[in-house]
Amino acid sequence: MSPVARLGGGRSPIWMWTRPEGVESAALDQLRAIASLPYIHHHVAVMPDVHLGKGATVGSVVAMREAVSPAAVGVDIGCGMAALRTSLTASDLPDDLGAVRSAIEAAIPVGHRHHADVSTRVRRSADLWDAFPGLHPKVSGLLGRAMTQLGTLGSGNHFIELCLDADDAVWMMLHSGSRNIGKEIADAHIRVAKGLAHNTGLPDRDLAVFLAGTPEMAAYRHDLRWAQEYAWRNRQTMLALYADALRGFFPSLRVPCPPAEGPHMGEAAFANVNCHHNYVAEEHHYGADVLVTRKGAISARAGEYGIIPGSMGTGSYIVRGLGNPEAFASAPHGAGRRMSRSKARRTFTLDDLRTQTAGVECRTDPGVLDEIPAAYKDIDEVIGFSGDLVEVVARLRAVLCVKG
Template sequence: MSPVARLKSERAPILMWTRPEGVESAALDQLRAIASLPYIHHHVAAMPDVHLGKGATVGSVVAMRDAVSPAAVGVDIGCGMAALRTNLTASDLPDDLGEVRSAIEAAIPVGHRHHTTISTRVRRQDDLWDAFSRLHPKASGLLGRAMGQLGTLGSGNHFIELCLDADDAVWMMLHSGSRNIGKSLADIHIGIAKGLTHNVGLPDRDLAVFLAGTPEMATYRNDLRWAQDYARRNRETMLALFAGALRRFFPALRVPCPPAEGPHAGDAAFANVNCHHNYVAEEHHYGADVLVTRKGAISARSGEYGIIPGSMGTGSFLVRGLGNQEAFESAPHGAGRKMSRTKARKTFTVDDLKAQTAGVECRTDPGVLDEIPGAYKDIDEVIGYSGDLVEVVARLRAVLCVKG
């Protein structure tokens, strides 16, 4: 098993699971800047959906010894995917899913909206809210907003979908992260890192790092763990609200319970997946204990289930990891953008959006034009480059899509 290409940098090589000529030059420059950091362990891995990101490249997997760069995690800490296989089949669905979409949008706030009433389910997560008091002091005034946004979708590329697999089983799937509180914590710590003296000589100050054994690192790791936990619970809360909305139309709906953690968790894990793709993990690679940041990448240990979504309405893949060591046991997080939102709005029309999402119950107004499938890379090509990273377990075809 080997990557498609190997690039040189001043310090460590970059192993790519795509062809460099298909990646914008600015993203390649970002990868070289990351690989030149003195804390890099062995190499940097670039996934098939790699593209330019803010601060650090989306689709990058970075292992560091005794250091971590908050920009290499991203500002949506803990962003990721969740999917549940239900007991429904395609024959249970009505021909017109418009009312179902409206019910989901009414149950789960999208865009900049939030819950105006804090539910008992949210209030009872005492461990999460008790730990909030131990976050960085600059976040102290955000508790109310964080509680109101638990169980909300957000905007941009976040989505909720109702999908069918090859056997016509109905799946619930969604993509979201830690909302405003995650971004706020990331911005706080990126700002702190940039001001530390050991980062003054870095080739790119956006890649400023925290060092092990320092109070700044300890505070960041504490806040990072909390935000990752919040993001996972946000997806779990939305799935519960999603199921509640569906039961108005399908009273017999049943969904699986959460599976055991880790790979090899059996069929329950296959039917219930919840995975981060912007996060930090403590792992062991190439003879060393390291901090691995995945920004736009999922963990793909041998036997571990994950989700690689396509763009709006183009289909997604449930996959099982192959444990590729050169990729730090990782895989891509989705199709990845091939053009900016501004360029997408200038390139495509609403008629294009309607044509490219035909057969999917979804918004087709100018507000989501920048999420048109044509603005993203071909998901089948991304999966093709991932052949030594994951094996495909199921392809999911969207029949309903909710966007922020």
């Protein structure tokens, strides 16, 4: 149960579940900057899908004592995955899934779109909206937008997929976060953190931290909890809309009931997973109570189910955590990019995209070229490096993909 590599270069060591030579030099420099912070507890854990991020590296797990860095969470607070195993099997699906994809795209706004009005389903989240006036003043006027964006996909690497497992069971899966409201909250607090005196002289101003016992920390933790809850409910709302769209073609469709928020344990949880991979949690590691930020990483406590997705046209995995203490009980969040979006657009053609997504009902236009599978790391290699972090319980193969 050991990392592949251990690096020095900062106040704290860096433990990596991948080979350093496979990580871009800028990301390694960024990890060393994180490890130089005086608040780091024990070490920085680096997942197999690691790549350069803003301020903090994507694919990093950072435990801090009495402090938290918003950049180590990311601006899409609560971004994560959800998956449901349905009652359908491969034999229930038509040969042409084009109409099904169109129905899903009609039911769930993608990209910068949002719902035209606020549905009854959204209004039921009254406790979420009751807490809204207490958020940072910079977002106080965004309640209407937040309500119409609940149950929407977003853009970039967010997606909705219809998948098959090895037993030909049909799964619904999606990837999304807290939409623009989470980014607004993150940006507002990062600006506050950068202005605090104790953050003077940091190796990267984007690594600014809040300290425990301060009003700034309390305000950030309050807003962070709200955004994480919003992201979780956003995925649950989309799953309900997704199921409604599918029932137009498959009236007998049944899906498991939503689980309570929290650790996903047991057989029932295997069929219904909703997990963050950009978030903060209060945990106990190496003899201390700490704040753990996972940016591009999932919780993988012993017996806890999670999702490690691939890219368009590749496989994804339902996994069960092994609770590896050296990784702060964490695992990777997906394939992780191996090249920038601009480089992907320069490198590949639409013919390449069609070839790499053959057999998947999806868009193959210029708007999604930067999401081509070859722009991402090999998901099977990522899983290979994760053998002491999780065990695989199901491999999913996409047959339909909706992109933002």
